[in-house]
Amino acid sequence: MKLDDKLTGPAYLQVASGIRKAIASGELKPGEKLPAGPKLATTFGVALMTVRRAIDTLQSEGLLRSAPGVGVFVATAENNGSELASLRADVDALRQRVEHLEQLATDSSRQAQAE
Structure with missing residues (x-):
């Protein structure tokens, strides 16, 4: 996964786009657990809050689901x-x-x- 630098605008939308593309390409499969927030922040080169906002955006789109205390998963x-x-x-x-x-x-x- 990488930051979608073709997009302009807020970094969280670029991160969301990068995760969305990873899901679409099969790099992230349905039911698969996403890496922890700090790891994603390092991967994308952004702050942890940026990753959290991107995850919230993708959850509202139905692409991700959260299991409290367990992690964030690609929706099936x-x-x-x-x-x-x-x-x-x-x-x-x-x-x-x-x-x-x-x-x-x-x-x-x-x-x-x-x-």
């Missing part, structure tokens, strides 16, 4: 599917709304040019 299909499906449905609905609004804007523009 059983424990992230419903939230992920809900997010996908929301994104699809937003995409349809944007396409509809773009069509309305195009139609309005054509109508104005015709007049």
Whole structure:
């Protein structure tokens, strides 16, 4: 795992992106325990609080789950599917709304040019 230096913005988002890519590539597998926070901070070259904020972000996305006193794990299909499906449905609905609004804007523009 490494810091995603192609992203601009807060370091915690860069760390979250790096962990997200490690999950997507299979470097981190479902059910696998993440390294401890201090180790991740050293790996990414950031403060521990930055790592914690990145983990919180990925937990809210349903990619990670925490077991108090045990550690943070990559979510499995059983424990992230419903939230992920809900997010996908929301994104699809937003995409349809944007396409509809773009069509309305195009139609309005054509109508104005015709007049």
